[in-house]
Amino acid sequence: MSNFRILLISIVFVLFSCEDKNExxxxxxxxxxxxxxxxxxxxxxxxxxxxxxxxxxxxxxxxxxxxxxxxxxxxxxxxxxxxxxxxxxxxxxxxxxxxxxxxxxxxxxxxxxxxxxxxxxxxxxxxxxxxxxxxxxxxxxxxxxxxxxxxxxxxMNDELFLDVEQFTTFAEAAFRAQEKIPTAKNINATGFMFEEDTFHLPLTIGYGADGLILWYNQYEIASYADGPVTLVLPYKEVNPYLVLPVNVKN
Missing domain, CATH: 3.30.565.40 (Fervidobacterium nodosum Rt17-B1 like)
Structure with missing residues (x-):
């Protein structure tokens, strides 16, 4: 086996070892x-x-x-x-x-x-x-x-973002689009129950397979009968706001 192939195999082994170590x-x-x-x-x-x-x-x-x-x-x-x-x-x-x-x-x-x-x-x-x-x-x-x-x-939630205020503005626009709330209308115009009629991020935010998940549990912004309200933001759109962005394939 040539020295080049030995070196190549060694590099691949080290890379995989590092990856496994980080898992x-x-x-x-x-x-x-x-x-x-x-x-x-x-x-x-x-x-x-x-x-x-x-x-x-x-x-x-x-x-x-x-x-x-x-x-x-x-x-x-x-x-x-x-x-x-x-x-x-x-x-x-x-x-x-x-x-x-x-x-x-x-x-x-x-x-x-x-x-x-x-x-x-x-x-x-x-x-x-x-x-x-x-x-x-x-x-x-x-x-x-x-x-x-x-x-x-x-x-913590505020540690996920480079700028919480900028992300909140972005998230509100996405939330309004998903829930069909006109920009000129109050955030509670369609029946939500945000405190002080002002959009806010949920208590529950997490990284998911398909994007960053904003999860409002029951009673947080809607009634128990309405169940949880979720918003999934694709990483391609949300990465610029994240302290730890997620690599996206394709």
Whole structure:
């Protein structure tokens, strides 16, 4: 084999090694409740980043904290793990059941974590959650956890953009176009419920396979019956506003 071919193979090997090294690997983790007839029905499908590097530790810590918050019915401060949060959720139900008996309908909690997007510079996890703790209906929500790989740190919404105000202006124009709200009309002209009649970004923003996702959960800008409102902005259009742009093929 010629020296040139050996050198070429070595370069390719190094490139792939670097790419693999930058990839965050995840393992699935399933946590369930007791599963008895009169117990809360709990099913949690989590992801756990593999390894002990700073990014993996940060991802796992924040992901677990997010799930704990979703399950924490009584704002229990001593809950330190998802397993403890599940137990606390079950205990809260049992206490209410002992007081009100048949009036209490079994609670439910279902949480599913998945990778929304992973690139060389970022990884985004999506959390789908549903809970029912009494009342007329349960509550569904989606949240995104965006992580900057180079900094091994989470990215808050305002850290996603080079200029939040400029992006908000761009997003409002796209939102109006999608929802057919005339430019000259109030943002709530067609029935939305933006506070102070002013467009604002959602609490939930994440990188997805087809573009940046703006996700308004139920009650955020519309009624429960209307469900969530989403806007997907293609990367070709939104990259100029992003701190971490996404390479687009074609």
């Amino acid at each position: 965050v690997s995840f393992e699935n983790k399933v946590i369930t409740g007791k599963g008895c007839t009169n117990c809360p029905q709990i099913n949690i499908e989590l992801l756990q980043a593999v390894g002990q590097d700073s990014l993996a530790i940060k991802i796992n810590t924040i992901l677990n904290d997010e799930v704990i918050a979703l399950l924490n019915f009584n704002d229990e401060p001593s809950v330190a793990s998802v397993e403890e949060a599940v137990t606390a959720f079950e205990n809260s139900y049992t206490q209410l059941k002992s007081q009100f008996g048949a009036e209490i309908v079994p609670w439910e909690a279902e949480i599913n974590a998945q990778i929304a997007l992973q690139t060389d510079s970022l990884v985004t996890l999506k959390l789908d959650a549903y809970s029912f703790t009494g009342g007329a209906h349960g509550y569904s929500s989606v949240s995104f956890l965006n992580f900057n790989k180079a900094l091994a740190a989470p990215m």
